[in-house]
Amino acid sequence: MPAAARILSPASVIEAKENGIEDDDDAFDWWKQWYPVALTRDIDGAVPTKVMLLGRDLVLWREGTAADAKKGAVRTWRCFVDRCPHRLAPLSEGRIDTRTGHLQCAYHGWEFSGSGQCSKIPQTDPETDQEEAGALRSRRACATSLPTLEAQGMIWVWPDTSKEGVEASKAVKPTLMKDVDEKEMSYLVVCRDMPYGFDTLLENGIDPSHLPFAHHNIISNRNQAAYIDTQVDKIWKGGFDSNQFYPKRGRKPSLPPISVSEQNFLTKDKRADAHRMAACTSELSERFPDRPIAPPTVRVPQSLHFRPPTLLYQVINVTAILDKIPFLPKRERLIRIVTYAVPVAPGRSRVIYRFLRNYFLPPFSWMRWPPEWIQHQRILRVLDSDTVFLHGQERERALLSPSAAADVDRCYFMPTAADGSVRALRKWLARFGGPRWLVPDLSSLPPTPDRRTLLDRYESHTKSCKICRGALRNLKRLRQLIGFMSVMAFYLGLLGQSVYTRLAGGFFTVLGITGSVVIKRFEERFYFQPWDHGRN
Incomplete structure (x- = not known):
């Protein structure tokens, strides 16, 4: 929690019964809850993705390889605290190893399985497995893994990583919509x-x-x-x-x-x-x-x-x-x-x-x-x-x-x-x-x-956003295509032998320029659109 955070006591407000509040001695535990942190469709499972929840940096990634997916194996979403136990580098800057399907830290190459267990330390002595085996068994070599699930098109994360918290996550269901297909x-x-x-x-x-x-x-x-x-x-x-x-x-x-x-x-x-x-x-x-x-x-x-x-x-x-x-x-x-x-x-x-x-x-x-x-x-x-x-x-x-x-x-x-x-x-x-x-x-x-x-x-x-990112990419391609066609129409009108050819070239040149301007304005809405209530 931030150092400047304040603790608000129920005693600082009017009595609960006088305000229509049902009496309950237990405070709501914000850490023992499921939170939707991202839409599944927006997350690229091929690379780690950084998210934040309750002030903590996290990394989402999908365990498994493309070959596993072709064989019908389920690739599971995982969530770690965004910190490598080796030298505290952000794991969100890493990659998914294409051979093992594990998360690899891009700083020194340490790898972690979905449970957070360290599965590879490249710097150990190649002449003996004892050093690596001992290091891999150490709890200090593990990444901090958070309970994660996928439901109704969203990735849900449970932020409490304590032993009691992880056990509690198995009994608590996320706030999903009922009876929704x-x-x-x-x-x-x-x-x-x-x-x-x-x-x-x-x-x-x-x-x-x-x-x-x-x-x-x-x-x-x-x-x-x-x-x-x-x-x-x-x-x-x-x-x-x-x-x-x-x-x-x-x-x-x-x-x-x-x-x-x-x-x-x-x-x-x-x-x-x-x-x-x-x-x-x-x-x-x-x-x-x-x-x-x-x-x-x-x-x-x-x-x-x-x-x-x-x-x-x-x-x-x-x-x-x-x-x-x-x-x-x-x-x-x-x-x-x-x-x-x-x-x-x-x-x-x-x-x-x-x-x-x-x-x-x-x-x-x-x-x-x-x-x-x-x-x-x-x-x-x-x-x-x-x-x-x-x-x-x-x-x-x-x-x-x-x-x-x-x-x-x-x-x-x-x-x-x-x-x-x-x-x-x-x-x-x-x-x-x-x-x-x-x-x-x-x-x-x-x-x-x-x-x-x-x-x-x-x-x-x-x-x-996968939808808007794709639309922006397509609009840029369309604008480039229209720009190329406008140039061709301009030269067609410039080099045309008849009046009709020149008129057609000029018409399509103006039409292309106008279309490019309109598409450019649409593109700008993906970045910023000014808003002034005084003029609305």
């Missing part, structure tokens, strides 16, 4: 590194009232700002559930049927609570008939579920809407929005968004429209429009005293019901967070970069 449901996944902490990322993900303003003309509009009735269930060690209703004036809000999949995910029956909250929002409409409650198009409540350490989960049942389409078969249709907020280090986090649906899916991935890389650009634009706010907000909170930072009602002034989920999250962190660096002081946060670096897309996403 990857081939049937998943249609968009995106991952990006963010320049603020994961708690700030979570807070932003459960805040509905910022959407019309921070994301004006992207996914919402300022004119859609409205009263939001937020109801939060009891806060317990396993998280909390909240419902955010947009009641319609003059009409009792009608709720869509809760899906079987959602009922399986939730820890209690939400249907009774949903109808109770529907009555509550109807009463609010009657008490405040002149107050703008919500746009007339809003009908479906937003239900949010926080499951520590990283998961935010939302289900939208659109069955009632799509059943009105003629000739469309009647069946349950769902949209699920899943957010994993991964704690990388103080002031740094990684977000993994999964947008799922079980309708209107093309039979082949290449038939999707718009292409996935274009959808990634849209999501990056949404994240860009939040980044400056969240980066600055986190630093202002770090200036507060530990007690003020831990007490959400001293830290923030939130007089409306719309901030109910944010209050619930901060109370959960204060009550169950225990010793942590989630609220560091300013000295432990990385320095604030310039605006271009803050909104950088290449290092935070494109460089590590």
